[in-house]
Amino acid sequence: xxxxxxxxxxxxxAEKKYSSEELTHSYLERIKHxxxxxxxxxxxxxxxxxxxxxxxxKKRAQGEQLGPLAGIPIAxxxxxxxxxxxxxxxxxxxxxxxxxxxxxxxxxFNHAGAVMLGKTNMDEFAMGSSNETSFYGAVRNPWDTERxxxxxxxxxxxxxxxxxxxxxxxxxxxxxxxxxxxxxxxxGLKPTYGRVSRYGMIAFxxxxxxxxxxxxxxxxxxxxxxxxxxHDPKDSTSSERASEDYAAQLDQNLKGLKIGLPIQYFAxxxxxxxxxxIEASLKELEAMGATLKDISLPNTQLSVPAxxxxxxxxxxxxxxxxxxxxxxxxxxNPEDLDDLYTRTRGEGFGDEVKRRILVGTYALSAGYFxxxxxxxxxxxxxxxxxxxxxxxxxDIIAGPSAPNTAFKLGEKTGDPIVMYLEDLYxxxxxxxGIPAISIPAGNINSLPIGLQLIGNxxxxxxxxxxxxxxxxxxxxHLQQSPIFAR
Amino acid sequence: xxxxxxxxEKIASLARVDVKHDxxxxxxxxxxxxxxxxxxxxAVDTEGVVPMANPLDARQRLRPDQxxxxxxxxxxxxxxxIAPATQDGLFLVPKVID
Numbered sequence: 001x002x003x004x005x006x007x008x009x010x011x012x013x014a015e016k017k018y019s020s021e022e023l024t025h026s027y028l029e030r031i032k033h034x035x036x037x038x039x040x041x042x043x044x045x046x047x048x049x050x051x052x053x054x055x056x057x058k059k060r061a062q063g064e065q066l067g068p069l070a071g072i073p074i075a076x077x078x079x080x081x082x083x084x085x086x087x088x089x090x091x092x093x094x095x096x097x098x099x100x101x102x103x104x105x106x107x108x109f110n111h112a113g114a115v116m117l118g119k120t121n122m123d124e125f126a127m128g129s130s131n132e133t134s135f136y137g138a139v140r141n142p143w144d145t146e147r148x149x150x151x152x153x154x155x156x157x158x159x160x161x162x163x164x165x166x167x168x169x170x171x172x173x174x175x176x177x178x179x180x181x182x183x184x185x186x187x188g189l190k191p192t193y194g195r196v197s198r199y200g201m202i203a204f205x206x207x208x209x210x211x212x213x214x215x216x217x218x219x220x221x222x223x224x225x226x227x228x229x230x231h232d233p234k235d236s237t238s239s240e241r242a243s244e245d246y247a248a249q250l251d252q253n254l255k256g257l258k259i260g261l262p263i264q265y266f267a268x269x270x271x272x273x274x275x276x277x278i279e280a281s282l283k284e285l286e287a288m289g290a291t292l293k294d295i296s297l298p299n300t301q302l303s304v305p306a307x308x309x310x311x312x313x314x315x316x317x318x319x320x321x322x323x324x325x326x327x328x329x330x331x332x333n334p335e336d337l338d339d340l341y342t343r344t345r346g347e348g349f350g351d352e353v354k355r356r357i358l359v360g361t362y363a364l365s366a367g368y369f370x371x372x373x374x375x376x377x378x379x380x381x382x383x384x385x386x387x388x389x390x391x392x393x394x395d396i397i398a399g400p401s402a403p404n405t406a407f408k409l410g411e412k413t414g415d416p417i418v419m420y421l422e423d424l425y426x427x428x429x430x431x432x433g434i435p436a437i438s439i440p441a442g443n444i445n446s447l448p449i450g451l452q453l454i455g456n457x458x459x460x461x462x463x464x465x466x467x468x469x470x471x472x473x474x475x476x477h478l479q480q481s482p483i484f485a486r
Numbered sequence: 487x488x489x490x491x492x493x494x495e496k497i498a499s500l501a502r503v504d505v506k507h508d509x510x511x512x513x514x515x516x517x518x519x520x521x522x523x524x525x526x527x528x529a530v531d532t533e534g535v536v537p538m539a540n541p542l543d544a545r546q547r548l549r550p551d552q553x554x555x556x557x558x559x560x561x562x563x564x565x566x567x568i569a570p571a572t573q574d575g576l577f578l579v580p581k582v583i584d
Contacts, residue, residue, distance in 0.1 A: 096568075097568065098568055100564045100565050100567070100568060193541040193542060194541075194542060194544070207539060207540055207541060208541075233549065236546060236547045236549075237540070237544065239542070299530075301526070302526065302527060302530060304523070305523055305524045305525075305526045305527050306527060308520060308523065308524055309524055309527075316501060320501075320502075323502070324570060325569075325570070325577050325579055326565075326566075326569050326577055327568050327569060327570075330570040330571075334579075334580050335580065336580050336581070336582075337579055337580055337582050338502070339580070340579060340580055341502040342498075342499075342502050342503060342504040343504050345501075345502055345503045345504065346503055346504025346505065346506070347504070349503065354503055354505070354513075355513065355516060355517065355520075357501050357503055358494070358497050358498060358501060358503065358505075358513065358517060359517055359520055359521070361497050361500050361501040362489075362493075362497050362517070362521075365497065365500060371528070372524065374537050375527050375528070375532060376524075376527060377537030377538050377539060378532035378535040378536075378537050378538075379527055379530065379532065380537070380538045381535050381536055381537065381538040382530075382532070382535060384538060384541070415519075416516060416519070416520060417519060417520065417523050420523075430541075431541070432541060433540075433541020433542055434541075457542070
C-alpha cells in the first residue's frame with residue numbers, strides 16, 4: 001500500500017479497504033527499516049502520527065464526511081514550524097528549537113486531517129542543491145545510495161521516492177523542490193510567488209521562497225495544492241487572488257498548446273543524454289497535440305549571478321534573528337553581548353550558511369549596494385521581462401529541470417560555484433515569481449531526469465493538467481527504485 | 487574584485503558572525519570567486535531599468551489598526567518557554583552597559 005498513489009490511498013481509506021492506522025503504521029515500519037540508510041527524516045513523530053490516524057479512523061467510522069487528505073501520512077520539510085515538535089531547519093542553530101506554533105501550511109494539513117509522519121531532512125536553512133549541508137548529515141538518493149537526492153528539499157524527495165511517506169512538502173527558493181524532484185523521479189511543483197502562505201516557514205530569501213508539494217504524480221500534487229494554496233492574512237505577501245480546485249481541472253486537452261523551448265536551455269553545454277531524454281518527452285507532448293516553438297530568454301545566463309546576490313542579501317537579513325537571545329542555540333559563557341552574537345552565530349551556522357551571510361552582507365554594505373544589490377534587482381526585472389515577452393508567443397515553456405542526473409556525494413562540494421550551476425534552469429523562475437513543475441521524463445543509466453514546465457503567473461492549474469495528461473500516457477512517474485521496493 | 491582578509495573581518499563584524507583566524511583565507515578565496523561570478527552582471531547595460539524587489543511588484547499590504555491578539559501573558563509564557571535565559575518576562579543577555 002505504501003507505493004500506491006495518494007489519490008488511490010484516499011479512495012481506499014474512504015472505502016475502508018484499510019485504515020489510516022494501518023497505512024501510517026506501514027510507513028513508520030518502513031522508516032524504521034530503511035531510514036538509517038537514507039537519513040531522510042530528522043524527527044519522526046510516531047506517537048502523534050498514530051494518534052491522528054486513530055482519530056481520523058474513528059471519525060470515518062462514525063460516518064463523518066472527510067476530505068481526500070484525511071488519514072493520509074505526509075512528511076513535512078523541517079522548515080515549517082510545527083507546534084510542540086522540533087523544527088531544526090537542518091541546522092545546529094535550531095537543533096533545540098521546539099516551535100510554539102504551527103506554520104499555516106501545517107495548520108492546513110492538520111485541518112484536512114492529514115497525518116504528520118515527521119520532519120524531513122534538508123540543506124541547512126534551505127541553502128544547497130544536494131542535501132549535503134545539513135547538520136544532521138547528508139541524505140541519500142533511493143535510486144543509488146552513493147548519490148545525492150538533490151536539495152534543499154532532499155529529505156522530502158528521498159522519503160517519497162523510497163515509499164517512506166505518501167507525499168511531502170518542500171520549499172523552493174532557487175529550485176529546491178524541482179531539482180530534487182528531478183533527481184529522485186518525483187513530481188514537484190513550485191507555485192506562483194504568493195500562492196502558498198509563508199507564515200511559519202523559516203525564511204531564507206523572502207522575495208523568492210515558496211512552499212509546494214512533492215508527490216508521486218501530478219494528481220497527488222494537485223490534491224496537496226488544494227490543501228496548501230490560498231490567501232493567508234498572516235502573510236503580508238500572500239496573494240488575495242482566489243485559489244482553485246486543482247484536482248478538478250486535470251482533464252484538459254493539450255490540442256493547440258504552444259510550448260516554448262528556450263534556445264539558451266538547449267545550448268551546446270547541455271549533456272547529450274539529458275537533451276535526448278528531454279526531447280523524447282517533448283515529442284510525447286507533441287503527439288498529444290502540442291506544438292513546439294523555439295524562443296529566446298536572452299538574460300538566462302545572468303540568473304545565477306543575480307540570484308547569488310539577491311538570495312544571500314535577503315538571507316543575511318532573515319538570518320540576523322538567530323542571535324542566541326530568544327530561542328535556539330546559544331554559545332557557552334559569552335563574555336559580552338557582541339561575543340554572544342558572534343560566537344552563537346559562528347558556532348551555530350554551518351560553512352555554506354556563513355558564506356552566504358557574508359556575501360549578502362557585503363552586497364548590501366555601504367559603497368557596494370548599487371553595484372551589487374541594486375544591479376541584481378535590475379537584472380531581475382530584465383529576466384522577468386524575458387518571460388513576459390515569451391508568454392505573449394507561447395502558453396508554457398519547457399526544458400530540463402537539472403543539467404544532470406543525481407551526482408555522487410562529495411562530487412560537487414569542492415567549489416561552491418559548481419554546485420550553484422546545478423540550479424541553472426530553475427533559478428530564473430524564482431526571480432520572476434512564476435510557477436514551474438518538474439515531472440519524471442526518463443531514466444539515464446537507471447537514474448531519473450525531470451522535464452520542467454514553466455507557466456505564467458497563477459497558471460499552476462495548467463501545469464498540473466499538462467503533467468497529468470503526460471502521466472496518463474507515460475509511466476516514468478510510476479517507476480520505483482528496486483532497492484526500496486520491498 | 488579580490489576580497490582581502492581585512493574585508494572579511496569587516497563583513498564578519500557587520501554580520502556578527504565569528505570567522506576563525508585559520509578559516510579567513512579560505513573564506514576570502516571562496517567569496518572572491520563568488521563575487522567574480524557575480525561580476526558578469528556589470529557587463530549588462532541596465533540604464534533606466536526599474537529594480538524589482540517583489541516578483542509581483544506588489545505593495546506591502548497593511549492591516550487595520552486594531553488589536554487582534556489578546557492572549558497576553560499566556561502567549562508570552564509560551565514563547566519564552568523555549569528561551570535560553572529569562573527573568574520576570576525579560577530575556578537575559580550578558581551586561582551591555584557598564
